[in-house]
Amino acid sequence: MSVEILQAKAVTKRFGGLVAVDRVDFTLREHEVAGIIGSNGAGKTTFFNLLTGMFAPDEGAILHKGEDITQMTPQQRVARGVTRTFQLTSTFDNLTVTNNLVLAYFRAHHKSSMWNLLFTRVKRFHDEPKILGILETFDLLTVRERMVKNLSLGEKRRLEIAMAVLAEPEVLLLDEPLAGLAESEIKGVLDVLRGQIGKQTILIVEHKISHIKDFVERLMVMHEGRVIAEGGYEECLNHPEVRRSYWQIDTDETANA
């Protein structure tokens, strides 16, 4: 029986009078690949931020392996193995590609005590087999010495996911990893994501659901802060409320999306 890794129990988040996330229940099981879809403003990213500790819920609880982590900081959640990527690509543009990866690798394998930070040299990890392997897997070997600000958006997105994978998290939360990418770059990122199936528990928020239908085992559909459907890909997309709220149509065209 699969272990419940991450759970949200009736979490609610309000911004003034707006209920961004409304009593959402959600469970992510070990080595599962789940997706969250919904139109703009559905509350997907807010829910993501609640899971990762960027926001604290007004009501409800977040559990990690059954333990309440609602009040934990993002840093504490990362230490427990919950890490994320951002909707807008989030890397360190003033560092080289390799040094971005070194920061992710170092934290996954060492405590970030002042002593460790001060007395560990970055170059020590430049030839670390895992970093070289990730550079190769994510097709970043040729740009490893480049400053990140000089990379294309697709390369940055691959780097961000590479950093998340290199941190060896138990749960990888990907916030719209295909946003803003060209079709050719989408294929590269998807190939990388497919490679992680079975190795990590993945939750992915994505607009372009046709791209992720092949490897997402379970979907949750959000609309105006609420969960309106949950289950397999076809089941969700044919759900009457999804067709009405998400697609704003009531025909069989949905299935062809």
Added chain:
Amino acid sequence: MKNAFKWWWGILLAFGLLAASRFFLPLPFVNEVVIFSIYTIGCSFLLGRVGFISFGQPAYLAFGAYGTAFYLFYFGTNPYIGILVGVCAGFIAACIVGPLFVRLRSDYFALVNLALAVIVFYMMQKVLAEYTKGDNGLWFLTNIASTPVLNIGRSSEFFIFAMLVAIGVWALYKYLDDTIFGACCLATKINEGKLQFLGYSNFKVRLLAFIVANTTTALAGALYAVYLGSVSPEITSPARSADPVVVTILGGVGTLFGPLVGTIAYTALRDVLSKFIGNWELFVGFILVFIMLAGEKGLWGSAAPWLQKLFFRGKAADDVAEARR
């Protein structure tokens, strides 16, 4: 051996040239450059590496200077111990105010440090006047004992000592650039959210940077005290709060040699221009405006890529230049 040489050559070349200038430039000018550049490197580090601008550096300079001055005026005569006391005073002050200040946004950080400089100025000028002798300052030149090997009570030997200290300081900052801490500083400067989601503490990184930078500033204050043989509240005057920021921008924010180049330019402008122009700061102001409009790179920041292209031909010059300067 080859790697060690590659690591050291820039620092040794820079300070070798400065040492050589001793033979054709006035000693007070060169001593001033060495101490002022140490004063500036902490500010440059905070601004260029961590993204914190501080208008309160005179406060930390004063902690170092008065720490040394109190020791040499009231307690002892050994200038080396005096400098050590000054550095410890700066370190302790940074450890006390750091945890409060580094939680602030960069703009408030600048202002709270300025406020600290004002507080320290009035403390030294009025509140503690009984001990600091107010505006007259503490005079202890004759208290400084002769020391074996390097008698730093003499200007010429102080110069050698200050040069060795400066080389050590530059080596420290170059080393920091190569560490995980150095990478974290750059990371927190532009993307603190991401650093947090990698599992690092922005607070810890910033606090460490704050302590390192302001202990270095206190070291400069301690050197000033021994070099001048006196300390007055003028050293922490709020009117001079912008000096290290000006020199940092002039030299090139966040670059290793920017503080040195900026200090040479600033001191030269001050010493030369002030002979011909009454309001020489006006001229410096125009230069700063020009530098910022021209891309904020400063003198060394503009020159470094050209020099890097000369030495690292065949590689992606922009990347190499940024990664190594």
